[in-house]
Amino acid sequence: MTGQIAIIGAGPSGCFLAQALLKARPELRVDLIDRLPVPYGLVRYGVAADHQGTKAVTRQFARLFERQGARFFGNVGVGSEVTLDDLRGAYDAVVLAAGLSADRALGIPGGDLPGVHGAGKLTRALYEHPEAEALPKLGTHPLIVGNGNVAIDLLRLLAKSPEELDGSDLGAGPTEWLAGSGIEEITITGRSPAAAAKFDTVMIKELAKLTGVTIRVIGAGESDDPEAQKKLAALTALEGGDGPRRITFRFGMTPLAVEGTSGVEAVRFATDTGDETLPCTSVLTAIGFDTPGDLPRDALLKDETEGKLAAGLYATGWFRRGPRGTIPDNRADAKALADRILNDLAPDPDKPGATILQALDTLTDYDGWCRIDRAETANPPPGRCRAKITTREDMLTLARQEDMP
Amino acid sequence: MNIQVLYGTETGNAEMLAEDIAAELEADHEVTATNLSDFDPGEFDRGTLYLLVCSTYGDGELPASAQPFAEKMEAEAPDLTGVHFGIFGMGDSEYEETFNGGPATLAELMIARGATQLGERIAHDASGAEMAEDLAFPWAEEIVGMAGDALGQAA
Numbered sequence: 001m002t003g004q005i006a007i008i009g010a011g012p013s014g015c016f017l018a019q020a021l022l023k024a025r026p027e028l029r030v031d032l033i034d035r036l037p038v039p040y041g042l043v044r045y046g047v048a049a050d051h052q053g054t055k056a057v058t059r060q061f062a063r064l065f066e067r068q069g070a071r072f073f074g075n076v077g078v079g080s081e082v083t084l085d086d087l088r089g090a091y092d093a094v095v096l097a098a099g100l101s102a103d104r105a106l107g108i109p110g111g112d113l114p115g116v117h118g119a120g121k122l123t124r125a126l127y128e129h130p131e132a133e134a135l136p137k138l139g140t141h142p143l144i145v146g147n148g149n150v151a152i153d154l155l156r157l158l159a160k161s162p163e164e165l166d167g168s169d170l171g172a173g174p175t176e177w178l179a180g181s182g183i184e185e186i187t188i189t190g191r192s193p194a195a196a197a198k199f200d201t202v203m204i205k206e207l208a209k210l211t212g213v214t215i216r217v218i219g220a221g222e223s224d225d226p227e228a229q230k231k232l233a234a235l236t237a238l239e240g241g242d243g244p245r246r247i248t249f250r251f252g253m254t255p256l257a258v259e260g261t262s263g264v265e266a267v268r269f270a271t272d273t274g275d276e277t278l279p280c281t282s283v284l285t286a287i288g289f290d291t292p293g294d295l296p297r298d299a300l301l302k303d304e305t306e307g308k309l310a311a312g313l314y315a316t317g318w319f320r321r322g323p324r325g326t327i328p329d330n331r332a333d334a335k336a337l338a339d340r341i342l343n344d345l346a347p348d349p350d351k352p353g354a355t356i357l358q359a360l361d362t363l364t365d366y367d368g369w370c371r372i373d374r375a376e377t378a379n380p381p382p383g384r385c386r387a388k389i390t391t392r393e394d395m396l397t398l399a400r401q402e403d404m405p
Numbered sequence: 406m407n408i409q410v411l412y413g414t415e416t417g418n419a420e421m422l423a424e425d426i427a428a429e430l431e432a433d434h435e436v437t438a439t440n441l442s443d444f445d446p447g448e449f450d451r452g453t454l455y456l457l458v459c460s461t462y463g464d465g466e467l468p469a470s471a472q473p474f475a476e477k478m479e480a481e482a483p484d485l486t487g488v489h490f491g492i493f494g495m496g497d498s499e500y501e502e503t504f505n506g507g508p509a510t511l512a513e514l515m516i517a518r519g520a521t522q523l524g525e526r527i528a529h530d531a532s533g534a535e536m537a538e539d540l541a542f543p544w545a546e547e548i549v550g551m552a553g554d555a556l557g558q559a560a
Contacts, residue, residue, distance in 0.1 A: 016417070051499060053499050060421050167532065200464070202463055206500060328415040331416060
């Protein structure tokens, strides 16, 4: 008996874990379960549409299903179609790799005014997640709170001209929305000084390629640290340009309140030199992510050590470590956890494994995803590498079209 | 011919390509694929052809798995005269300025210690239309051909 492992979430962390497990023990039964009929989670719906090079990691994941024997169980909600306890009863080990998809709230007065949008929510709408809300109106002057890589991704997308999105997989609707956004100015604010900003230098350098913008960097400050100096140099190098869209970087700004009566009008910040109010037409928060609440994360992680939560129950990726770290950081995590799981694994031949999933009539599989993938990539519009299927219904129809060539 | 494919990887893409290259060559050669993190510069052998596959990470830096190797190269300063290698880089032109910085650094490290580079340093672009292996397989065959003469063995 070789052992059966269920991984909840077929995003990058789950896929990297499956890869590490199957590399170490090719005979293992590794099943990836996702609530969507499509795999790859964050790579599909979080990685920016104009970062196709980053998305190339899915070629590794495809191999996982095509050559390494992993199986995909799509359209299965844990907590709805099956429970976590069902899975724990059926598998020798269960791993939570569901990520963190909810936006962390601002938690300040006015933080729930109309016109305040979380980066995750907006990103899902931009990248056509089937459960996304409609793209909102941002007005002429959105203000971004946060300066991690998620914030920079949003800034770049909002600042790009239509031609600069060539080669991406941004959908027709979002493309039209961006082209007609009417954005004149974007302010991006961070709590920390620029030297301690969370973005990666390379993300800042990428902004230097934008053609339609004029960039101002206010209060970047100085640093003795060589890494921070690189950051500051990249920021300073951005200044200038002659494009119509104005971008302003601000640092050392702690938001105190979103102001407005029926919608966003301004954000008041605490700064080293006293309060400052910046007018804006919408607020985009990119200050981290949280659990959407479908799994009781806090209770589950209560006794967590090095990814183990309880006998036969583990967690990896953002679900375990919080919303920090890039895709490769989570790969390293997954590799370490694979060793731990294999060390603990005591296969029970009486466990039914995937039998409990195969009984679900809602289920989709990897072949179904391949049919969706082919439909999306067969005939993309000019300047696009993919046209995503955007509704669950259409995904399911395609996924279930058996015997398609 | 003895061939060792050495890879420096961060996301696993270079690892996958290294394994694919090894699989492609193994019908005709003795080939292994080894992570640079598991390789000591003291192991370099003049009778072996080294095919280096390396990505770039962050701001043009070496990927995580190549960093311990780079540190050991600096610390041990081995004499690599007579060691032959080819190098294949993986990068992403979205990050224009630092595109393929990792493999460039790795090649410099090898050459600085006296090793001989065969062929050009190839750069695959993850944001381009071509598959890495479509560039890498012909590249590997070409380097192996050149190494046949250089190593004084039948290719």
